[in-house]
Amino acid sequence: MTERRDPSSVDLAQESAPGAAAQEAAAQVRPVPSGALLDPRILAAWREWLAALATDAEAAIAAAHVYGELGPEARDAWLDVLAEDAPKLQVPAVAIYAPLLSVESDAARRARIEVALEAGERTPRPTGGVALRGVTVGGDRVVALVTPLYLRFVRVLWCRYLPEDGITWARHDPLVRAEEAPSPGLLLDGAHLEATPMKLVIEELCHAILAQRRKGAELPPSLQLCADLFDAHLEGDPLP
Structure with missing residues (x-):
C-alpha cells in the first residue's frame, strides 16, 4: 500500500496520452488573438475545439497535453485569448480551464486560471461524491473528498484538520480521471482512508473552518475553490 504525504494532481500531461487525432487537432488550433487578421476558418476551428471540451474527454486531455508543452509566453497568450473567447461560448468554465x-x-x-474558473462558472456542479x-495517531483527520465534474472527470479536495483547532493543510486537484481518483485503503499522512458519510466529513470541516477563522488565520485557497461543498444541503439538513 502506498503512502501519500503530499497530495498532488494527476498529471494529465504525463499519464496515458489522448488519442492521436485529438492531440493533433489541439495542436492545430493553438490560440491566436481573436482580433488578429486571420482566416475566419481558423478562428472557427479554435472556437469549435473549445466547445468540444464540454463533451469530449479526449479533447480535454489533449488540451492539457498541448498546454503543458507550451512555454511561459505561449501559455500567457492562451489565457489572454480564453479571457476574450470563453464568455462568448456556451461551455462550462470548468471544461475550458480545469x-x-x-x-x-x-x-x-494558477491564480489567474482559478479566478477565471470561479468567475465563469455558469452551471451547477453535479451532485454526489x-x-x-x-x-492519525494524534487525532488529526485526513480526508479526500471526490466530487464529479463532467464527463468522466472528478475533482479531489485533500485536507488535514482538527475540528476544534482548524486546518493543517489543504490541496485541490481540479481535474482527475474518475478511474484514478483515490479509493478506500489509501494511506495518507500515516492514516488509512476509509469511506465515510459525506455529511459527517463536511460538518467536521465546517467546524474546522470556524476554528480557523476564530484564530484569525486565513483559509487555504484550495478550500475557497471548493466553497460550494460547504454551501450544500446534505440529506436535507443545512450545514452549520
Missing part, C-alpha cells in the same frame, strides 16, 4: 490548471505549476498563472477519511 485541463489547464491540472498541468500549470506557475503560481501567478465520495468522502474518504482517516484519523
